[in-house]
Amino acid sequence: MGIAVSPQIHPQVAEFIDKPRKMLINGRWMNAASGKTFPTYNPATGEVLAQIAEGDRDDIEQAVRAARKAFDSGPWRRMTPSERGRLIWKLADLLEQHSEEFAYIESLDNGKAFNIAKVADVPLAVDMFRYMAGWATKIEGNTIPISSGGKFLAYTLREPIGVVGQIIPWNFPLLMAAWKLGPALAAGCTVVLKPAEQTPLSALRLGELVMEAGFPEGVVNIVPGYGETAGAALAAHPNVDKVAFTGSTEVGKLIVHAAAGNLKKVSLELGGKSPNVVFKDADLDSAIAGSAGAIFFNHGQCCCAGSRLYVEKSVYDRVVEGVAAEAKKIKVGSGLDPETQMGPLVSVEQLNRVCGYLEAGFSEGAKAVVGGHKAGDRGYFVEPTVLVNTKEDMKVVKEEIFGPVVTAMPFTDPEEIIPRANDSEYGLAAAVWTRDIGKAHRMAEQLRAGTVWINCYNVFDAALPFGGYKQSGWGREMGHEVLHNYTQTKAVCANIA
Ligand code: NAI
Ligand code: MG
Numbered sequence: 001m002g003i004a005v006s007p008q009i010h011p012q013v014a015e016f017i018d019k020p021r022k023m024l025i026n027g028r029w030m031n032a033a034s035g036k037t038f039p040t041y042n043p044a045t046g047e048v049l050a051q052i053a054e055g056d057r058d059d060i061e062q063a064v065r066a067a068r069k070a071f072d073s074g075p076w077r078r079m080t081p082s083e084r085g086r087l088i089w090k091l092a093d094l095l096e097q098h099s100e101e102f103a104y105i106e107s108l109d110n111g112k113a114f115n116i117a118k119v120a121d122v123p124l125a126v127d128m129f130r131y132m133a134g135w136a137t138k139i140e141g142n143t144i145p146i147s148s149g150g151k152f153l154a155y156t157l158r159e160p161i162g163v164v165g166q167i168i169p170w171n172f173p174l175l176m177a178a179w180k181l182g183p184a185l186a187a188g189c190t191v192v193l194k195p196a197e198q199t200p201l202s203a204l205r206l207g208e209l210v211m212e213a214g215f216p217e218g219v220v221n222i223v224p225g226y227g228e229t230a231g232a233a234l235a236a237h238p239n240v241d242k243v244a245f246t247g248s249t250e251v252g253k254l255i256v257h258a259a260a261g262n263l264k265k266v267s268l269e270l271g272g273k274s275p276n277v278v279f280k281d282a283d284l285d286s287a288i289a290g291s292a293g294a295i296f297f298n299h300g301q302c303c304c305a306g307s308r309l310y311v312e313k314s315v316y317d318r319v320v321e322g323v324a325a326e327a328k329k330i331k332v333g334s335g336l337d338p339e340t341q342m343g344p345l346v347s348v349e350q351l352n353r354v355c356g357y358l359e360a361g362f363s364e365g366a367k368a369v370v371g372g373h374k375a376g377d378r379g380y381f382v383e384p385t386v387l388v389n390t391k392e393d394m395k396v397v398k399e400e401i402f403g404p405v406v407t408a409m410p411f412t413d414p415e416e417i418i419p420r421a422n423d424s425e426y427g428l429a430a431a432v433w434t435r436d437i438g439k440a441h442r443m444a445e446q447l448r449a450g451t452v453w454i455n456c457y458n459v460f461d462a463a464l465p466f467g468g469y470k471q472s473g474w475g476r477e478m479g480h481e482v483l484h485n486y487t488q489t490k491a492v493c494a495n496i497a
Contacts, residue, residue, distance in 0.1 A: 027217025055225030070218030162241030272428030288322030354403030427469030
């Protein structure tokens with residue numbers, strides 16, 4: 001396994017990580033008020049990659065003040081929707097011009113394959129900004145015929161919600177920043193963004209492009225730091241009008257508590273344990289390839305990973321063998337190696353967490369058809385793993401593993417599979433593989449999940465809403481639905497008699 005960092009480090013990136021990176025507050029790059037920095041690691045080697053200003057309560061205080069001022073009295077609110085849209089579009093153009101560099105940063109900081117970041121993470125982020133740039137001019141209210149006596153003109157205005165705190169995870173660092181910033185800016189909000197402590201680099205580089213694009217000072221503030229300090233201070237801050245969070249369900253619940261102080265609005269995109277159901281009448285070759293992609297894409301570090309594979313009994317052996325064969329073919333290595341298809345997990349914590357789940361699975365009787373262990377002697381690599389002999393009450397079937405581990409279970413009766421697929425506290429995504437279109441759409445209706453894929457998996461689009469049923473979250477990301485997270489409706493009623 002080639003896990004060396006390329007000696008020809010991208011020159012712009014080398015320069016970027018050479019000095020401790022500062023935080024962006026009110027249009028200026030600042031050290032932490034405490035003067036502290038924290039390290040971010042290269043997960044392929046476990047070595048320190050860069051030092052980052054460590055934001056905490058005081059920095060959040062300053063950033064919120066800047067965002068408040070930018071919202072309440074800055075030029076941002078006087079800009080036309082068209083001007084806002086053009087700024088967001090310009091940010092997309094700048095990001096696109098720096099695609100290579102961003103893919104490289106993502107690969108170094110998160111571990112994912114450079115080649116995949118270049119064709120997935122970066123272009124999806126660009127597309128999100130472009131899609132949202134278009135919405136800036138299309139956020140409309142309604143005129144409403146009312147039936148009260150007298151003569152009234154009644155209409156609604158959709159106004160930006162105000163100062164938004166955004167807390168994002170490490171699995172798609174740049175893309176999550178785009179999912180959050182794009183709609184908030186389109187709606188006319190101002191933002192304090194806290195990237196994940198494991199992967200702060202791409203958001204900070206994006207902050208430079210935000211300033212280059214010409215956003216007024218204080219509109220976008222970026223404060224890196226830890227969750228329990230900077231994140232918690234942001235979620236609890238009384239001058240923040242709304243908090244948008246993506247991450248674990250456990251922390252999502254903490255955010256809800258923290259938000260209670262000023263009853264700020266909350267949207268949450270949380271964990272999942274998504275069922276992927278293969279019927280015997282499916283195109284099995286594509287179901288096999290798709291089911292492998294469903295779990296192994298991004299090393300299983302996807303909230304919507306297809307981690308519970310259910311296969312109709314008569315084709316179970318063939319599908320499990322097929323997915324295991326796909327797993328064996330995956331080239332695991334450093335994200336910078338051009339051959340690499342799967343890099344390391346993001347951190348030593350995630351490595352230990354995933355290996356802990358594997359041990360729990362084995363001790364409860366699960367068997368690995370392929371994989372099952374840590375890989376390599378440095379870095380945070382785990383083998384792509386297919387577990388069989390699993391039962392519904394096992395930890396590996398119930399809980400989110402967030403690694404390249406799928407449990408495969410047979411089913412006999414198509415009627416039985418709906419309650420089993422829905423038997424989860426989560427409800428983020430689900431997939432069905434079948435050639436029977438009636439069955440596919442009946443399943444889509446009955447699956448309790450925010451996304452249902454039919455004969456495909458992991459298809460994302462800026463226009464397609466994404467989010468969770470049950471404990472997978474509140475609200476939707478992407479599509480025009482996300483704009484509801486960042487706007488509020490005002491009803492205006494005029495007596496025109
Ligand atoms: P996490 O939920 O702790 O971290 C996500 C973000 O929340 C980070 O920016 C972190 O700094 C922040 N945060 C943490 N504690 C906070 C607090 N008390 N107040 C405010 N912000 C806080 O997730 P973690 O620990 O990195 O990963 C643990 C598990 O969470 C993973 O194994 C996976 O199951 C799940 N997860 C789900 C994600 C998703 O996309 N839905 C993304 C990342 C993790
Ligand atoms: Mg890192």
